[in-house]
Amino acid sequence: MRLHVMSLLALGGLTSSGVAIAIPDDQPLPSPSEPNVPPPAQPDAPPTTTPMTPTVPTTPAPGSPTTPAVPTTPATPTQPAVPTAVPPTTPGQPVDPNAPVDPNVPAQQPAPTAAAATPAPTSETIIPVTNQYHEYGFYQPVLASSIGVGVTVGGGLFGFTDRAMRESVASDVGGVWDVHASIGTHIPIGLEVGYSGNAANIQSLAGTPNGTLVGTAMEAALRYTIFPHSNWTPFVFAGMGWQRYDVTSQRLAASDTGLKTSDDVADFPMGGGLSFRDVGGFTFDLRGTYRATTGSTLLLDQRTNQFAGLQSWEASAALGYEF
Amino acid sequence: MVCAACSDGTLGDVRTFDACSPLAVTAPAATDAQRASLAGASAAWASVGVTAIDDTGSATDSVALVFANGSPAEYGFYDGAASPPTITINLDLDDTTRAVAIAHELGHAFGLVHVPAATRASVMNPGNLVVAPTADDAAAISAIWGACAPNAP
DSSP states (O other), X not given: OEEEEEETTTTTSSOSSEEXXXXXXXXXXXXXXXXXXXXXXXXXXXXXXXXOOOSSOOOOOTTSOOOOSSOOOOOOOOOOSSOTTSOOOOTTOOOOTTSOXXXXXXXXXXXXXXXXXXXXXXXXXXXXXXXXXXXXXXXXXXXXXXXOEEEEEEEEEEEEOSHHHHHHBSSSOEEEEEXXXXXOTTSSEEEEEEEEEEEEEBOOTTSSOOOEEEEEEEEEEEEEESSTTSSEEEEEEEEEEEEEEEEESOOGGGEEESBOSEEEEEEEEEEEEEEEEOTXXXXXXXXEEEEEEOOOOSBEETTTTEEOOOOEEEEEEEEEEEO | OBOSSOTTSSOBSOOOOOTTSOEEEEOTXXXXXXXXXXXXXXXXXXTTTOOOBOOSSOOSEEEEEEEEOOOXXXXXXXXXXXXXXXXXXXXXXXXXXXXXXXXXXXXXXXXXXXXXXXXXOOTTSTTOSSOOOOHHHHHHHHHXXXXXXXXXX
């Protein structure tokens, strides 16, 4: 058995990969310069003779005619590329499928096409796989990690949803900053861990800010990327984490307040967003987050004698890089 | 000036008043209910021996009492750096809790600092809206200003 490597471009341009094709030993080797068509018989053609012309020109005698340096070969009659056994058809004339078939005339073979010229893969066909990424649904060959591992840094706005907490800060909107590390941004389900911080001025009775409420959260979430391979993709996420609030720079010594100096709660972030991923690896995320929390004892609302909830919303944007 | 954080538990550099000298609390804009709460706070301190709060007009020192809207978690605030020193009380407090909050802020005016609830029950417990002045609170004031003379207010 002999193995021959030929370009798939010659076999129809399916791919630029090389293909090794096994050809049985009893089959003649096709010449690369000749079509795979047996030479037509030439029963009546006269034997071709080539005049013996000296390759080294002799010095001609003075006055003798000049001998041409290039030997001339009589032209061989041009042979048709199509076997002569193919019944001739008039171009444009339809072929009658019910016409009787002459057993002495070989059946007409369809014109060779690129697909027909390509042997069907058999157990003897060896096709080296070099560029088959597209066959895997959850694989991004551009990225070194193949699945997308990235880090983003961003910031935005946040606010509390509980009325008592909203009334306890100087503004309904505070600042938030966060860092996220994601594994699997180019597969449907990925993991995201993050740090998030926020700050808001505490409202005082005198109308001036009295201290700062600083929140810190460490969270992990599952992220569902809806279009894993697209540059633009929406995503949703949900998870859980730990959140701590500290009251800083407050004149606590001279005030009677239901605000504790700190509190720890479990939080459950959930939300969605839109992500853009540049081919160079840069990313840009817009996201909205709602954080549900477990019971908090940070702030006692004297009107209801109940502790306020620390549920919050967040709208943020982030820049990052993935590989 | 008022200290920024008072993390050491002190009041910082603010003005406080000798509990053995008459102290007027002026609240010209107060409603009748708010004046009643002030009277209740004064009576609560007097019940444990602190009788400095004077409403006869003979006191030379005074503290202003105002009521304001604010955070539901902010019950009262003593600003000893203001001139005159001012006690601000949350308007949303009811009659009972308002009196306790005024008593708490008067404690700051006498120089008391917060007492953790785990240490003992005190009018100076942080976020207190329940506990009235106790004998221990009066003893804390005496520790600052000394025992008042028999004819002291």
